Amino acid sequence: DVNAMQWISLAVVSSRGGHGALSTAMHAHYRAFSTATRRHTVMHAWVIDKYGDNSVLRFTKNASFPIIDYPNEVIVKVHAAGLNPIDINMRGGYGAATLKMKRDPLNIKRTDSEFPLILGRDVSGVIMECGLDVSYFKPGDEVWAAVPPWKQGSLAEFVVLSANEVSHKPKSLSHVEAACMPYVASTAWSVLVNTGGLNKDNCAKKRILILGGSGGVGTFAIQLLKSWGAHVTVTCSQNAEHLVRGIGADDVVDYTARPVEKTLKSLENFDLILDSIGGETESWALSLLKPWCGAKYVTLVTPFLRNTDQLGLADGMMRSGVTIATKALKHLTKGVHYRWGFFAPSGSALDEICELVDAGKIRPVLQEQFAFPRVPRAFQKVEGGHARGKTVVTVARVQGE
Ligand SMILES: NC(=O)C1=CN([C@@H]2O[C@H](COP(=O)(O)OP(=O)(O)OC[C@H]3O[C@@H](n4cnc5c(N)ncnc54)[C@H](OP(=O)(O)O)[C@@H]3O)[C@@H](O)[C@H]2O)C=CC1
Incomplete structure (x- = not known):
């Protein structure tokens, strides 16, 4: 028993x-x-x-x-x-x-x-x-x-x-x-730290853009980046501005007041963009990065699992591999890095996040x-x-x- x-x-x-x-x-x-x-x-x-x-x-x-x-x-x-x-x-x-x-x-x-x-x-x-x-x-x-x-x-x-x-x-x-x-924190940690190369010691002068700041991943990522000293710009609906400013966002752009890309282009360029929206954002968002400075665009919205659902494991992975390689190469020639980001389970990442939470830096x-x-x-x-x-x-x- x-x-x-x-x-x-x-x-x-x-x-x-x-x-x-x-x-x-x-x-x-x-x-x-x-x-x-x-x-x-x-x-x-x-x-x-x-x-x-x-x-x-x-x-x-x-x-x-x-x-x-x-x-x-x-x-x-x-x-x-x-x-x-x-x-x-x-x-x-x-x-x-x-x-x-x-x-x-x-x-x-x-x-x-x-x-x-x-x-x-x-x-x-x-x-x-x-x-x-x-x-x-x-x-x-x-x-x-x-x-x-x-x-x-x-x-x-x-x-x-x-x-x-x-x-x-x-x-x-x-x-x-x-x-x-845990799920949004592990995802944000995986994409910002493992894929994006950010950490508590290298964020102080970095400008980060979060596309989609008002949901689960966005509200966590804003707080993690602010606790590491980054400057954080966020897109969200107008009625979420109060929420995201309350957890530390420095600049807030209402994506419903089109065209959002025009407003974002009027700001200084970014070192990293975390895209939790996907779709057509890719057609304009990468031009907001600082070129030839190691700047990265990491998107959470990828066709990886849909490809394997539709094509089976081998063909689906092959299709995903070709897609990511083509996109990464295309953007590399323009001086920026294009990456897919994924959730990754990690008890040790949660240990570090626990310290930030108990220190009152993330709520x-x-x-x-x-x-x-x-x-x-x-x-x-x-x-x-x-x-x-x-x-x-x-x-x-x-x-x-
Ligand atoms: N690849 C991976 O391993 C993972 C992928 N994801 C993906 O990341 C995405 C975000 O996840 P999560 O934060 O948990 O989702 P949520 O549903 O919690 O939040 C999404 C937020 O985006 C806002 N939003 C919608 N459209 C736009 C837009 N065009 N511009 C700015 N904001 C917008 C929504 O509010 P409103 O509509 O009112 O503006 C909402 O607040 C999801 O697509 C999810 O599937 C998440 C975790 C892991």
């Missing part, structure tokens, strides 16, 4: 989630025990059994309880789960081919079906159980994490994650507040909160667009929240 598992977890010593010293044989024994004791254990969750509109969301009391398959994994009891546009897209089948491959590359689970699929990419909760290689966490720790899209999501009572994806939650935030951040931007039975309403809210921060679902009732 669950208590026995917790006791066993407490009795073992290991690392955050690397390849620890404890033997595989020992883990195999543990896993067999875990599987056997859990065979009849189920949990509450929102699942989908096929792709489609909001009507495919189904509440169940009988979702499979997550199992620790690898010694570096932890099971988290979910207190709050955040929603993102990718949940709406995945509900409709976005990325199904690639994500299914990544989910079970060796077909260990011996099933052709990814269903029932649990959505929800942000989690804030409490560690319930640790694999044998995990020493960085212990049961009872309050944690937050972004759940990678190839894993079962957080709209459930429990979720299993690699310890490398998990971080101790900021002490200054409630679970609901914490669930606003959650919670737009609306829904109780667990109202998950379909939360999806409708996100699907309606015009986000002003984040939408969060409370999964477990926490005293005081």
